[in-house]
Amino acid sequence: MSTKPEPRVESNLLVRVFGMSADGRPFLQNAQAQNISSHGAKLSGIEHKLATGDTIGVQLGDKKARFKVIWVIDAGHLQKLQVGIQILDGQKCPWQEQVTEAENATGKPLSALAGQTLAVPNKRRFPRHRVRFPLEIWTERSGGSQMKTQATDISGRGCYVETMIPLPIGTALSITFWLGEERISTPAVVRTCDGGVGMGIEFTGLKLETQEALQRLVEEMKVQATSSRSAQSAF
Numbered sequence: 001m002s003t004k005p006e007p008r009v010e011s012n013l014l015v016r017v018f019g020m021s022a023d024g025r026p027f028l029q030n031a032q033a034q035n036i037s038s039h040g041a042k043l044s045g046i047e048h049k050l051a052t053g054d055t056i057g058v059q060l061g062d063k064k065a066r067f068k069v070i071w072v073i074d075a076g077h078l079q080k081l082q083v084g085i086q087i088l089d090g091q092k093c094p095w096q097e098q099v100t101e102a103e104n105a106t107g108k109p110l111s112a113l114a115g116q117t118l119a120v121p122n123k124r125r126f127p128r129h130r131v132r133f134p135l136e137i138w139t140e141r142s143g144g145s146q147m148k149t150q151a152t153d154i155s156g157r158g159c160y161v162e163t164m165i166p167l168p169i170g171t172a173l174s175i176t177f178w179l180g181e182e183r184i185s186t187p188a189v190v191r192t193c194d195g196g197v198g199m200g201i202e203f204t205g206l207k208l209e210t211q212e213a214l215q216r217l218v219e220e221m222k223v224q225a226t227s228s229r230s231a232q233s234a235f
Contacts, residue, residue: 009036009102013095014128014153016064016194019056021048028197030130030153030160033060036095039087040067045130046081058085058094062192065091126156126215129222133159135177137201139167154218156211158191158202166190166199175203179213186210 011034018028027048035042043058050056054069067085074081087093133151151159167173173188184206192200206214 009099010034011036011095011098012127013060013098015043015094016059016197017043017046017056018059019054022051022054023049028194033058033095036099038093038096038099040070040085041095043083043085044080046083048081050081050083055088056085059194060094063092063094065094067091126211128153128155128158128160129218131218131221131225133177133218133221135159135175137161138174138176139171152198154214156203156206156213156215156218158188158200160198160200162198164196166193166195166197169193173201175201179210179217184210184214 013033013036015031015033016028017031019026021027025048029045029047031043031045033041034044041058050069050072052069052071055066056069057064057066066088068088069083070086071084072081073083093099130153133154135149135151137147137149139145149161149163152162153160167190169190169192171190173190174185175188176183176185178184186203186205188201188203188205190199191202203211
């Protein structure tokens with residue numbers, strides 16, 4: 001692997017991280033991939049103990065790869081652990097598309113960007129936040145079924161629901177939730193399926209103004225949850 005400095009891309013990609021923690025227990029969780037490059041990234045929000053030299057898996061959308069932990073920092077109660085990772089030989093970088101887009105956006109040859117930090121184009125207008133959000137899921141699969149559950153992260157465009165038996169990719173759904181005093185229903189579709197873990201869902205029928213209202217509500221919930229944790233840690 002080349003040791004020549006390469007462009008780093010500022011980002012906040014929601015990824016799934018899995019593997020064995022330093023105490024020998026399997027884990028799977030959401031985290032944020034920041035300062036990404038073709039060969040690695042900084043992960044923030046890691047809730048499980050890791051050590052330098054550990055191997056973990058990281059998944060972005062339907063792309064995943066194995067990485068080596070090269071450093072670990074305790075970033076405090078809110079940010080938890082921050083981990084530097086380096087991709088293993090023979091693995092394909094899950095966020096290569098985002099890195100390439102950021103490089104191309106400068107209009108400069110890649111050799112001229114070595115060591116620089118670039119801004120990643122923000123395709124996700126509505127970033128997801130890790131809050132518990134109640135909703136109902138209805139599907140015609142297997143004669144029709146309804147499930148009351150909570151999204152573990154959500155935005156104005158979609159959410160992730162943890163379940164041991166996720167539905168297959170492409171399954172059509174109907175999602176219902178409350179936006180203030182208004183009951184909202186929208187068609188949706190399963191976009192990602194992680195066996196034994198959960199599924200990513202895209203809301204396909206929400207008007208833009210409803211998406212924006214949902215995003216504002218989710219961001220308010222995130223702020224309230226963060227403030228509550230900060231208050232608790234003060235005692």
